[in-house]
Amino acid sequence: MxxxxxxxxxxxxxxxxxxxxxxxxxxxxxxxxxxxxxxxxxxxxxxxxxxxxxxxxxxxxxxxxxxxxxxxxxxxxxxxxxxxxxxxxxxxxxxxxxxxxxxxxxxxxxxxxxxxxxxxxxxxxxxxxxSDGAYDATVTDVEKSEGSSSNLSTASRVVAVGRGFAKEEDLKLAEDFASTIGAEVASSRPLAEGLDWLPRDRYIGISGQTVKPDVYFAIGISGQMHHTVGMQDSGTVVVINSDEHALMFDMADYGIVGDLYEVLPALTKALA
Ligand SMILES: Cc1cc2nc3c(=O)[nH]c(=O)nc-3n(C[C@H](O)[C@H](O)[C@H](O)COP(=O)(O)OP(=O)(O)OC[C@H]3O[C@@H](n4cnc5c(N)ncnc54)[C@H](O)[C@@H]3O)c2cc1C
Missing domain, CATH: 3.40.50.620 (HUPs)
Structure with missing residues (x-):
């Protein structure tokens, strides 16, 4: 055998x-x-x-x-x-x-x-x-970043945010929605690398994390291939975007064309 x-x-x-x-x-x-x-x-x-x-x-x-x-x-x-x-x-x-x-x-x-x-x-x-035979190397210090507690790879629900969010404090809308439905918050790359609104281990894509949750919400994300290769194995994909031609809708099982600032609070209220 x-x-x-x-x-x-x-x-x-x-x-x-x-x-x-x-x-x-x-x-x-x-x-x-x-x-x-x-x-x-x-x-x-x-x-x-x-x-x-x-x-x-x-x-x-x-x-x-x-x-x-x-x-x-x-x-x-x-x-x-x-x-x-x-x-x-x-x-x-x-x-x-x-x-x-x-x-x-x-x-x-x-x-x-x-x-x-x-x-x-x-x-x-x-x-x-x-337990034996290790080379002579010992951990002498550990500095943990804030983001190291995320476990996106095993999350069953992911709420991913993109540049459709105009200000960092607006992410509270996504955090409230995520906590209402028991989801992890993730992002597109620009929000984690560049804007630094989220830790770097939170962005999805070719150079970030790969996820395959049961449900993936893409909110204010345009849907560039660099992003979608990191979530393409997700179960149900829900897209919220104000641009009806956004590429992200190609991945959507459910799509809402609209302003996230109106749609997201309404969804949170409906599901609370
Ligand atoms: C080598 C390389 C590697 C890369 N790796 C990655 C990667 O791993 N992951 C990644 O994500 N990106 C990666 N990128 C970047 C990628 O190409 C895109 O630039 C990035 O994914 C775009 O992020 P975004 O969708 O948040 O922003 P944008 O492309 O700016 O899209 C914002 C979207 O929000 C919508 N929007 C605006 N306002 C509202 C509103 N009020 N309500 C609803 N919708 C709204 C817009 O219609 C738009 O579709 C990489 C790029 C390169 C060159």
């Missing part, structure tokens, strides 16, 4: 478990000792501990440390590594390129290392725990 090795620096490996289950492979979890040593410092130890055989896949989360660990494992086992993985079969892998604008399918011969979006927390029963 082939094995799906799941490298789990944290419990946020729900997406990796889904891939392993779809393949029908036996799952083996590799965990790291939690402490002052950064996960990346364990890369050589993890690479040696994973005993891959032909037919196996190694799944690493699409995080900074996951990508480092994946690279070390690939080098140790002379295996190929694919990033931005969307679909996997025992012989082929589909990966996103250009921020999701194109999907490429490659045939592979295993073992292979696949970098997969981590997703929700799961219970991880460690089969191999790595």
């Amino acid at each position: 082939s094995v799906a090795w799941i490298i789990a620096p944290t419990q946020q490996v729900g997406g990796l478990v889904e891939v392993a289950d779809e393949l029908g492979y036996t799952k083996k979890f590799v965990t790291l000792a939690q402490g002052e040593v950064p996960a990346e410092a364990y890369a050589p130890a993890v690479a040696k501990a994973v005993e891959v055989s032909e037919g196996d896949v190694i799944l690493v989360p699409n995080t900074q440390e996951g990508r480092v660990l994946g690279g070390a494992i690939a080098a140790q086992h002379n295996a190929p590594i694919f990033t931005q993985v969307k679909k996997v079969t025992p012989t082929s892998v589909q990966v996103a390129r250009y921020g999701g604008v194109s999907l490429y399918t490659f045939e592979y011969s295993s073992p292979v290392v696949l970098v997969v979006d981590g997703g929700a927390d799961v219970d991880v029963a460690s089969d191999v725990e790595i």
